[in-house]
Amino acid sequence: MIEAKGLTKRYGATVAVDNLSFEVKPGKVTGFLGPNGAGKSTTMRMILGLDTPTAGDVRIDGQHYRDLRQPLTKIGALLDAKWVHPNRSARAHLAWMAASNKLPKDSVDKALEMVGLTSVANKRAGAYSLGMSQRLGIAGAVLGDPEILLFDEPVNGLDPEGIVWIRTFMHRLAGEGRTVLVSSHLLSEMALTAEELIVIGRGKLIAQSSTTEFVDRASGTTVKVRSPQLDQLQGILQQQSLVTRIEDVEDQGKVLFVEGEVTTDKIGETAAAEGIVLHELTLQRGSLEAAFMQMTGDSVDYHAHDEIAAVTDVTAVPPVSGVEVAAGPKEDN
Numbered sequence: 300m301i302e303a304k305g306l307t308k309r310y311g312a313t314v315a316v317d318n319l320s321f322e323v324k325p326g327k328v329t330g331f332l333g334p335n336g337a338g339k340s341t342t343m344r345m346i347l348g349l350d351t352p353t354a355g356d357v358r359i360d361g362q363h364y365r366d367l368r369q370p371l372t373k374i375g376a377l378l379d380a381k382w383v384h385p386n387r388s389a390r391a392h393l394a395w396m397a398a399s400n401k402l403p404k405d406s407v408d409k410a411l412e413m414v415g416l417t418s419v420a421n422k423r424a425g426a427y428s429l430g431m432s433q434r435l436g437i438a439g440a441v442l443g444d445p446e447i448l449l450f451d452e453p454v455n456g457l458d459p460e461g462i463v464w465i466r467t468f469m470h471r472l473a474g475e476g477r478t479v480l481v482s483s484h485l486l487s488e489m490a491l492t493a494e495e496l497i498v499i500g501r502g503k504l505i506a507q508s509s510t511t512e513f514v515d516r517a518s519g520t521t522v523k524v525r526s527p528q529l530d531q532l533q534g535i536l537q538q539q540s541l542v543t544r545i546e547d548v549e550d551q552g553k554v555l556f557v558e559g560e561v562t563t564d565k566i567g568e569t570a571a572a573e574g575i576v577l578h579e580l581t582l583q584r585g586s587l588e589a590a591f592m593q594m595t596g597d598s599v600d601y602h603a604h605d606e607i608a609a610v611t612d613v614t615a616v617p618p619v620s621g622v623e624v625a626a627g628p629k630e631d632n
C-alpha cells in the first residue's frame with residue numbers, strides 16, 4: 300500500500316503538490332489523473348524518494364523509500380522509458396540493474412519473458428521502437444518482483460496493440476494482488492484500465508473513489524427505454540416524480556430517457572405491473588472524459604476554452620485510441 304499524508308511540494312513560488320492525502324491499495328489498478336501540471340509526476344517522484352516533500356509524508360507499506368533495504372523488491376517504477384543507454388542491450392541493461400540491486404540472476408530472464416522481449420533481448424536498446432522501449436522500462440519495474448508498481452504515462456505514444464498489451468499487463472499485475480498506480484492522459488483508456496481513481500488538480504485532491512462512482516457522481520446515470528407504449532410509461536414514471544424526456548433517435552424511433560436516482564430494476568418492475576411491453580431497458584453511464592472535465596474544470600491552469608471544447612468534441616473516438624486531455628501533446632520520449 301502507498302499512503303500519502305498532507306504531501307506538499309513547493310518549487311519557489313509554485314506549489315506543485317498541495318496537502319495531498321491518499322491511499323493506493325493492493326489488488327487493483329489505480330489511475331492517477333489530473334490536467335497538465337497538476338502534480339502527478341512530482342507526487343510519483345516523492346513516492347520514489349527522488350524529490351523531498353516540503354511538508355507531509357508518503358510511505359510504502361509504512362516505510363519511506365530511502366529506508367527500504369532492497370527497493371526494487373518492494374516497489375518498481377516506469378518513469379521515463381527512454382533513459383536506457385542506447386548502445387546497451389535490453390539484457391545487459393537489466394543485468395546491470397539486477398546486479399546493482401543484488402537480485403537473483405534468473406530475475407533478468409523472468410522479466411524479459413514477462414514483457415515479451417526474450418527474442419530481442421540482445422539487440423541494442425537504441426534500435427527499439429517506442430513500444431519495445433516501454434516494455435523494457437516495464438521489465439525494469441518488475442525485475443525485483445515487487446508488490447508495488449508505479450507507471451507514469453505508460454501508454455503514451457503507443458499504437459492500439461501496445462495500449463491493449465499494457466492494459467492487460469496492468470490487470471494481470473493487479474490480479475496477482477499487487478498495488479498498481481498508473482498515470483495517464485488517455486481518459487478513455489483509463490476508464491478501461493483503472494478500477495480506482497485518484498484525481499488531482501493544481502496539486503490538490505479532487506476525488507478518490509472507484510472509477511464507476513467518480514463517473515456516476517459527476518455525470519449521473521440515465522436509463523434508456525424503448526417501448527410501443529412509451530407515452531403511457533412516461534405518464535406513470537412522471538407520477539412517481541421521475542424526470543423523463545422522449546426523444547427521436549435516428550434508426551430507433553422514439554426513445555424515453557429517465558434521469559436521476561433510478562434503476563433499470565425499478566422501471567422494469569413498474570412496466571411489468573402495468574402490463575407495458577419493453578423493447579429495450581438500458582442503464583447509460585456518463586463517460587470518464589465528461590466526468591473529468593466537469594470535476595477538474597476549475598483546476599486547469601492554462602487551457603484555452605476552445606481547447607477544452609475541442610477535447611470534449613472528440614470524446615466519441617474509439618476507446619483504444621483514447622483522448623488527450625492535456626493542453627498539448629506530451630513528448631513521446
Ligand SMILES: Nc1ncnc2c1ncn2[C@@H]1O[C@H](COP(=O)(O)OP(=O)(O)OP(=O)(O)O)[C@@H](O)[C@H]1O
Nearest residue numbers: 310313314315333334335336337338339340341342
Ligand atoms: N523541478 C521543478 N522545478 C520547478 N517547477 C517544477 C519542477 N517540477 C515540476 N514543477 C512544476 O510543478 C507543477 C506540477 O508539475 P508535474 O510535472 O508534477 O505535473 P504533472 O501532473 O505530472 O503534469 P504533466 O501531466 O504535464 O506531466 C507544474 O507547475 C510544474 O511546472
